[in-house]
Amino acid sequence: MKNCSSDMKRSALIILMLKGFCALSQNTHEVLYSVGCFLNGTAEVQFEFDALEVSYVDFQTEEVIYTVPRFVDPDPSQILVGLSILKDALQNKLSCLAITALCAVEEKSPPKEKDPPxxxxxxxxxxxxxxxxxxxxxxxxxxxxxxxxxxxxxxxxxxxxxxxxxxxxxxxxxxxxxxxxxxxxxxxxxxxxxxxxxxxxxxxxxxxxLDLTRPSLGPDICCGVGLILGLVGVVVGVFLMVKGHHGQ
Missing domain, CATH: 2.60.40.10 (Immunoglobulins)
Known part of the structure; x- marks a missing residue:
């Protein structure tokens, strides 16, 4: 690697995207596996299923943490069955940190880019x-x-x-x-x-x-009364017309 991009100066981010991975459904789903690490030595590995995070790796305890209940359909533990998640995460963490270290050496003094929240x-x-x-x-x-x-x-x-x-x-x-x-x-x-x-x-x-102000019910009540009186007038008018017709 000869040059590190400005994004690489911040972090090394490796993304693997698989489509149609889930065999538990007839529909096509999107699975996103991402590995991110930073110049301070921390790293993140997580899985997303249809843009929803389903699990991540806790490197301190070295275990896979599921962020959605396993009783949902499909079961997130079944989505990732057969994958050596923890082993791959540890290897990818080392690779990712090596990339950031290379960028730091190449740039000698990488800029401390910051974005306020x-x-x-x-x-x-x-x-x-x-x-x-x-x-x-x-x-x-x-x-x-x-x-x-x-x-x-x-x-x-x-x-x-x-x-x-x-x-x-x-x-x-x-x-x-x-x-x-x-x-x-x-x-x-x-x-x-x-x-x-x-x-x-x-x-x-x-x-x-807490905003305790409530809109006044006055206009609504007036409108309601007006509507009721209007309907009564229509009914009475129809009744008189029918009565007059039969009286002829």
Whole structure:
């Protein structure tokens, strides 16, 4: 390899795509196997089935983790049956890291490219007073793949009921990640999530508060009454016309 592309400076990404791989269905499905590694020495291997992640390899425990239940149809463990997933993942990790190391040596001082995240905060379901729900803090399009998310309720730090997903790759070699907070909406409570990333000059904070305002029912009620009176007028008119016709 004589030259490393700008994408290679960020990471080495090897993608193998197989179509019609699944023999459990008469339909054609798409299986995506991806290996990604980064200059900091970390690596990712994952399988996608019809754009849905079904498994990834945890290199710390050296095991295959299924991210969807095995009772779904088709069973993800059956989709990948016969493949030496863990063995191949370990070999591909070494190959991928060797590529990034070669790029680092060739470039001598690879640029530290960074992309700051975008973030939004929203409830998983329509929020109602006293009904348990989840707030989702979604960070997207960031690189390198590490963010820190902090939650507050009325200005005070919150840790109970908080979860953070793995980071997932986008097609442009950036990443996205979710953090969720389980909560029960109460009038006057204000929640926030703060995202920190090395590409940001300062953290991004998003705020959420239950909106108790409801549209007035006045116009709807007036329209309803008007419609009812209109229909009554039509019925009475028809009745009088019929009566007059028979009376002649």
């Amino acid at each position: 975008e973030s939004i905060l929203y409830p998983a379901e329509e929020a109602e007073l006293g009904v348990e729900n989840r707030l989702i803090c979604f960070a997207n399009h960031f690189y390198p793949p590490y963010i820190k998310v902090d939650w507050t309720k009325n200005g005070h730090p919150v840790s109970e009921g908080v979860s953070l997903s793995r980071y997932y790759p986008n097609t442009d070699q950036t990443f996205h990640q979710f953090s969720t907070l389980t909560f029960t909406p109460t009038e006057g409570d204000i929640y926030s999530c703060t995202v920190e990333h090395s590409a940001l000059d300062r953290p991004i904070t998003r705020v959420w508060e």
